[in-house]
Structures are given as C-alpha cells and as structure tokens.
Amino acid sequence: MSDSQATAQTSVHEDLHSPALLHHFATEEQQRNASSFGMWIFLGTEVMFFGGLFVSYLIYRLWYFGDFGAASKSIDAGLGATNTAVLICSSLTVVLAIWGAQIANRKLMIGSLILTMLFGLAFLGIKGKEYKDKFEEHHVPGASFSFEKVPIPGHPDQYANPRHAQIFFALYFVMTGLHALHMVVGLGIFTWLLIMAWKGRFTPEYHTPLEIGGLYWHFVDIIWIYLFPLLYLIDRHP
Amino acid sequence: MSMATPIVTPVEREDYLNKEYGVASWLLTTDHKRIALLYLISITFFFFIGGFFALLIRLELLTPAGDLVQADTYNKLFTMHGQVMVFFFLIPSIPAVLGNFLIPMMIGAKDLAFPRINLLSWYLYIIAGIMMLHCILTGGVDTGWTFYTPFSTAFSNTKVIEAGLAIFVSGFSSILTGLNFVVTIHRMRAPGMTWSRLPLFVWSHYATSIIQILGTPVIAITLVLVVAERALHLGIFDPKLGGDPLLFQHLFWFYSHPAVYIMILPSMGVVSEVIACFSRKRIFGYHFVALSSLAIAVFGFLVWAHHMFVAGISVYAALVFSLLSYSVAVPSAVKVFNWTATLYKGSIHYDAPMLYAFGFLGLFTMGGLTGLFLAALGIDVHVTDTYFVVAHFHYIMVGGALMGYLGGLHFWWPKISGRLYPEGWARLAALIVFVGFNLTFFPQFILGYVGMPRRYYQYPGEFQVLNVMSTAGATVLGIGYLLPMIYFLWSMRYGKPAPDNPWKAAGLEWQTQSPPTTFNFEKEPVVTWEAYNYDEIDTGHKEEVKVVG
C-alpha cells in the first residue's frame, strides 16, 4: 500500500521561491490547507479500505458468534490492552512534537518524535509476540491450523467449529496485519520527519509535514481503538 | 479542405511542448498537461489491446461451434477484454487525460494541487499496466473481470493473484487522481470562479472524484482478500470453510457499480461543454445538470445489488435495491432532457465534436432506458447474465463513455496539440463509429431476450444469424476507431496550426495560447463573467480578456 504519497505530498520545498512555497500555490495559507485537506481525503479512503474488512467481520460475527467468541478468547486481551495504551501514548507524543514545533522548542519536538517511534516499535514488538503465540498454538489459518475441542464461552458442553474459528483467525490476521503494515509505514514517515526536524527544517511558520504525519499516525491509532474491542473482547464475560 | 497540405510550421511560440525536450523532461514532469499526454499514450495502447481481444471474441462467435480458439483461451479472452477495458482504459480515460489537461486551466490555476502525486498516479498506472501485461503474456486469467468466488479463489488455476494485484495498484492510481481533483477544485479556483461559474466539465469530474475516492478502496481490500485467500487458503469466501461467496459479490459490486458512473460522468461533462459551444447557448438548467452529477455520484452507491438479483440474496433485499436503482435513473434522465432543451433556439454547428455529442445523446438514452429493463425485478430474472446485459453496458460504456471521450478529444485537440484535425475525416469517422456501434450491439439485445447466456464459447445454432450481424458491426466499429488515431497523429505533423480559440468557445481554457505555456496563464485570470456566456462572445459586447499565454 504505497503510503509514500503521504510523504511525497508533504512537498519538500524547492529552493526557487520563498523556502516553503511551491510554485503553483498562491499563498502559504493555501498550500497548508490544501495539504491537510488532501490528507483528510486520503484518510477517508483508508476508512473505506478498512471498512470492507469491518463489514466482513460484522457479517461473520453475526453468523458464527459462538465460534468467534471461542477463537477470540484464545488471544491474550492483556497484550491487546497494553498495545492500545502504547498507541494512545504515541498519539500524545505526536501532538507534543507538533506543539514543540509551534513554539520552536527543538528539544521537545525531537524528543517527542523519538518517543513516538519508540512507542511504535513497542507496539510492533507486542504484536510480534502475539503472532508468535498464535503460531505456536497452530491458530494460523492454512494447513497447520488446528482448533480442536475448544468450548464455546457460555456453553461449556459445546465445542467451537474449527472451520468457523479459522475464519475468525483469517480476519484477525488480515485486519491486525494490515494495521501493523500501516504502523510500519508510519514509522518510515516519522523517521523521515525526524531527519527533517534534525536539520531544523521546521519552524513555527512551516511545519506542515509534521501535521500531515501526525494526522496519519492518529488515524492508525483510531483504527486500533476499534480493532481492540472487536477482535479481542468478543465474549470475555465468565 | 485539401488533404495533402504542405508541412506548416507554426510561428515559434514557447509552449509546454517545446519548452524542453528529452526523455527526462517527459518522465519526470510535474506539468499536468504533459502528464495528461503520457496518460493519453498509455491508455490508447491499452485500448487497442482490449479492442484486439474484442475482435477475437467476435470472430469466435461467428460460428455456433467453438472452432477459432479453445474454450480456455476464449475464457481468457473475454476476461482480459473486460479487465483491460474497464480498469486500464475506461476508468482512467477522460479523468486522467482530459481532466488532467483541462481542469487546472478551466479554473484558472497554474497546475493541480499536488503535481508530484499526479506523476505518482501515472507511475502507479504504468506499474499496474506492466503487471497486467506480464499476466496476459504469461498465461492470462480466466475468471471473468468480476473474479467471482469460489471459482477465482479455489477452482481457477490461472494467474488470478497477478491480475488482482495489478488492478489493486491501478486502483490507487485512480484514487490519487480523484484526490488531486477534489483538492484542486476546492482550493485552487481563480478569483471570481465561484461554484456556479464552474464549467459543467469540472462539476462532473468533482462528482467522479468522490466516487473514485470513496469506492475504489473497497475493491482494493476485496482483491487483497481474494489474493490472500488464494495464496494462504484463508477461506473468507470459500463455502467449504464456512465463508460466503455472496459477501464477495456485495463488496465487489459496492465499488463496481459506482465505477460505471466513474466512466460515464466525465463523458457527460464533455457533452455539456460541446453542446453548449456548438449551439452557441448557455446550458439549459445549469444548476440542475450540475446537481444531477452529484446526485448520480451519491445514489450510485445505493444500488449495487441489482447485479445480484438472482445470485441468492433475499427477496426483500432485491426489492430494496430495485427501488433504489430507479432513484439513480432520474438524474440521468434529467441530464438528457436538459441537453435536448439546450438545442432549442440555438445556433447549431455540425462539427465533429457535435456529431459525437449527438451520438452520445442517442446511445446513452438507449443504454439508460435498457437499464430500466434490468432494474425491473421480473425482467431481470430472465435477462441477467445474458447478452441483453452485455448490450446494455456496452451501450453505456462504448456508446456513452467512449463517444464522449472521442468528442472531447476532437473538441480540445487544437488546444492540446496546437493543430487542427481534418474536419472531413473526423465527421466520417463519427458516422462510421455510430453505425458500426449500433450494428454490433443492437442485435445483442434481441439475442439476450431470446436467451443466449453471456460468456458462451459455443451456442445453439438458432443464435447464429444475430451473432454474425454483431461481428460484422464489430469490424465496422474497429475501423471507426482506427481513423481518429490515424488523423490525430497526422495532424500533429501536417495539421494547420490552431488559433487560440478555434471554436470561439467560452471557458478559461480557451483564453490561453494553443498549445498553452507550462504555467497556463501569464498572470492569474479574474473571472467576471458567468459560465457559458456565448451571448457575450457572439455579440462581442464584452471585450475578451486577452490573456496571452
């Protein structure tokens, strides 16, 4: 999923006119509004992109609620909750980085950017551990998948149907995998933003790339805010 | 107008073509006009690939027995014809070529909002094109352009993954074009260019961009799921593992029906411009035509399951979608009536673009009306998946979108190339295309109702006569499409140099030099006149804003 256009559009300015203004924009105000407007539209496409997955999830959850509950119970909700907290902290540090740029506090900006990326890496680490557990428990869809004799929550005498549980894990891996891919792209964007910040390219007047990167990061956080309850907490009550 | 005019070299004025030469100046350009030409060349290439497949299909159907190609090859032929034509010609055609070239000029801007993303959009299109060509040359795919599961995920042993990824990438090229247009139209209009002074071409592209932005991602994720299911045996659409093949059809048609409005809306924009210019009149009911474009874009998202009436959806869902499908027909009808009313008390010229516009009006009306047949549940049960449907969507796509595209190319060719195309040949080509088209696709309506199913490689003998007529029409249509390419290329070299406004048309794009300079306008234009002010132009009351490009 080429997210490079998110970076390409945060136009690294040529050194023709004033440092930040691109040739075809009349004023800087127009350019900044265009970039953020473009980014919000791009986030709209991402919402519809994940939307297709959420609809598939909704329909199969309605059809196979018991099997989905059993499969969801086998995932460690604690890890999921910590991951949510990690992402929320990273959103905070992103906002602090932008605030740092606005008040020309270089240390705050760069520190926050680094913190954001550390949180991102922590998220991927925890996600990696979760996937490792799934590999070990043979819960990855495909030939090695086995989900025998797992009781349906609330109906201890009834076993989950492995074929339907496999659909849950298929959706689980596609949704969280796609989200993790967006997280990796996000880390790439923030590395690039860190380099630009390090070179002192951002001033209180011009820090549009930071804001665009921030929008993208917050969006990835919002997607996770929905993924966590829907995938991890389907049928957790005793 | 004699044919063999001597080579005429126009007085040397600097424009976007002769500003700089060399491969890098083209492959790394961020000028929306050059990107438009890059798109023009690449989609024409794919158009002739798709057209070649179409001719092979029609040749095979000359005889009831399957004797020209084998069954598998025929299945690959109609699949490739569908995929290449839909994703690599029709969806990018007008937005990427005429839209890219004209929208900045029509709203008085130097370029699109994100020129680099515009170039990225073309590169994504080329990467997707190369992937599709590789897929075609190394075996092709035989699932039909609709990729229905579980055939595409479990039973087809052709290169479904490669074709799916190619269309996935071409989807992002379409999203980026849409995103660029929406931001440009909102942010980059010249002073005075209010929303009610926007040309209808820009309105229709605004509506098209909404569909491109909000529809394409859904087919992107659907293709990701199909590729994942084939590669990793996930089972989301595989009934043996509890998946639902109808879910695929819902997600696929959620994009693919609005996609047909991506194809037709830009042509409607072209026709609005052409009819206004050649009747020397303001469009009748400007606001209604503009708003009906938006209405088509929004209602287009509510109707997708009329492709699935017999696929196994519930009776009540079928009723809901049939009712909604009629709501989307009203704006199209309003547009046709407004165009016809524009001709009233006009001063009508019969130049080639106007002939294409008349052709569009006729064929689109018939295509739209047969859509009413298909939206009626009772009839759809009988005619869906037969040649009636094939004829309906070809009337809309080939009769509507392609005629609009050719009309637009002829109308703005002097502006694009700085040369005039040969008028006589152009009118002849328009006539040939119109006649060839009707001879090809009208018999298919009858074939469809008589009961010949779609995608049939061999058919019972009683359908042969109509098929032979259709194949005859296809050859005439093929010639009709070759002519414009020939005389457009010819005109690049030998055509008379075009004045800045050969048709004396309204619109900012005509107040630039032909061909325009890289930044379109020397100084930013200020718009003080209403859209389609042909009365002022013809009576000359308003001194035209002389903006030397």
Next chain:
Amino acid sequence: MFDNFPLWPARASTAAGNVDALYIFLIIVSGMMTLLVFTAIVIFAARYRHRRGVLAEQIEGSIPLEVTWSIIPLGVFMVIFVWGAVVYFHSRTPPRDATDVYVVAKQWMWKLQHAEGQREINSLHIPVDRDVRLIMTSQDVIHSFFVPAFRMKQDVLPGRYTTAWFHATKAGTYHLFCAEYCGTQHSGMIGDIVVMEPAQYEAWMSGGNTGPLSATGEKLFAELGCATCHRSDTQGRGPTLQGVFGQPVQLQDGRIVTADENYIRESILDPGSKIVNGFKPVMPTFQGLVNEEQVNALVAYVKSLSGASAVKTNTAMAQPTAPAKGNQVQ
C-alpha cells in the same frame, strides 16, 4: 443458418406470460421516450441550424419544466418497479404442494433427482401443467439454472440450497443453460427440459424406477444410525423428526427458525450451528461422510415424515394451484 431464427423466446410457462407483458410494456414506454428525445433533437438540430446573422437565444432554464421531467419519469419508474416486483415475488414463492426435483450442479453437468426416484443427467422430464420446484445446490462453484422458455433463472450456490419453481404450460423440448460463468466448459453445461403430455410422462416414468427418493433417504437414515437418536417417540437424544418440516423450531439461544430444506441440510452437515432447545449438542457432523445426492435423499425422507406432499402419486393431477403464500425458502 436461416431455418430456425427466433426473434422471441418460446413461451412455455405461466411466468413467461407475465414477464413478456412487462417486457412489451417497457419496450413501448422506452420506445416512446426514445422517439420523443430523438425527434426533439432532429427538429431542433434542423430548425435551429447555424444561419449567418441569427444569434442563439439564451435561455436560463425553467424550474417547472425541470420538476415535471423529474417527477413524471419517477412516477413511470415506480409503476415499472411495482409491476416488476409483483412478477418477481410471484416467481420466488413456490406453491406449497409443488413436486420437488433435487438438482445438483457440478462442474459442467447437471444431475437431477426426481422425488419419485428417477435420476437424470443434463435433462429433466416433467409432465405439462404441474408445479415443479427445484431444490438446487452446487458441488464446486456458482452455477445458474436458466430455462429461457420458462423465463426462469436462479443461481446455484455451493454450500446451501437455492430454490426456484415453474409451471410448464406447453409440451416440447426447451433449452437448459448454465448462466453463471463456471469455468472451461461453462458453455457446454447445457441440457434439455422435456415437457411431456401426462400419458407420455407415465410411460417414461415406469421405466427404471428405483423407488421414491424418500425411500432411499429412509434406507440411508437407518444405515447412518440416525434412527438411534432421532426416534419417532420423544425419548431419543435427538429431536423427533415427525412433522418437523416446515414448522418453526425453538433454538437453544431463543431464536425461532423455520425448519426448511436449508435448516435440515445445515443440521446434517454442521449440527453445532443450531441446537434445538432442550437438547445437548452431541450430534457429530456428517460433512464429508455423505455426498450431495445422499443429503438430498435424507432431506426428502425428513420431508416425507411430515406429510409434506413431496411424493406426487402418479394419478393425482395437481391443478395449477394459486401460489399459496408458501414458507419463504431462500
């Protein structure tokens, strides 16, 4: 090439008349609309062609005109919609006492099983003037059972039943096509529907009769050991199947579903998904142990237990009953 060149499909079922009527109405309406638009264009194009010195008259537009040509088409469309919906609803509600024919679609052939037991490949012999209901499923990909002469088409999905019905009115042999692309021999997956006079049908019926489908189903029901749990009295570990077909069933999670063919099929192949209230989920799945024909036989047997007239006695001639609001089978 010119001997048989139909421009109109044969009309051989009750539905054909309704569909053709709507089709002709639509042709007339769209024909008038096209004529209206074309003549307007031609007259305006000729009358107002460019003449030197004559300027076009600018007309802004007229709201009332716009409203009229929005409302009138909408009104006409609603008439078409309602008429189409009525025809569709009629074609999707099979009469209660129609004869059942079980259809199994397989990559590139049609296998049909009559309730009376006959098995046919790519052909279906039915008597004229009898309601026939098709209970269809596919073994691999999506196919579509399409008989142009009956104006009937219904996709056949793998993994569940879809049903369609028709009432043949004219004897003769009509085309059967597969209308949903299904692979290499998609265009070879065709057959014939042979509609015969009752006398001929009896003659055809008597030959090669392996007994009604429900009998085969009964034999299978015993062989697979279903009878041990599903007993006719109520002591069995499974719910009794006497008179269950077509009646509502209370499930363990409170939902009430109608015990139609799909419910029985799902209970055989995926028993865990719907547990009848008051019973334990002990039934093993038979997925893979029984093929499609055997499932059809078991379904026919269960239906015969509830007196649903799955089996048409030879002599009883079913009058073309009015389409009773049968239970809705998707």
Next chain:
Amino acid sequence: MSDHAKSSPLKSYFGVWIALLVGTYLTYAVAKLDLGPYNAAVALIIATTKALLVALFFMHLKGASEKLLKVVVISTIFFLFILVALSMADYATRWYS
C-alpha cells in the same frame, strides 16, 4: 490545521490522553461483565467516544478553520454506513442463516 493564533494549551492534550487511557481500561473492564447483547454496543460506544476524542483534539478537527474537513469526515462515515446498512439489508432478511 489548528490556527496558530489559538495555541492548544498542554492541559487539553494531557486531559484527552488520560481520558483515552481510562477509556481503554473501561473497555477491558466492561468486557468482563455479562451484559448479554449490550456488551458489543457498550464496547462500540466507548471506542467511538475515544475515536472522537482523538479526532477532535489530537487531529485538531475542533478548532479547524474551514468546515470542509468536517464535511469530508462526515461524508466518509456516511458512505461507510451505506456499505454496512445495505449489506445488512440482505443478510438480515436471509431467514435461514
């Protein structure tokens, strides 16, 4: 984006941050209770409030100068709603499933 004149005080950032963490814990805790069908509804309500908090404060939708961004967000959600609602129109009325 956020107007430079009106600078966002840090207080609102940290406030939203705390609220989001509380929301996460709440989601986790509520899932433990047996509310029958309302479990999903409650989880979605909490998730939506958290998403709104992030969008309005962190993504500066609240103080945004032009209305256009809100229009984009609302129309995206409208089209997602169409996809969900009309798909459910089919799945909800398929009696046997």
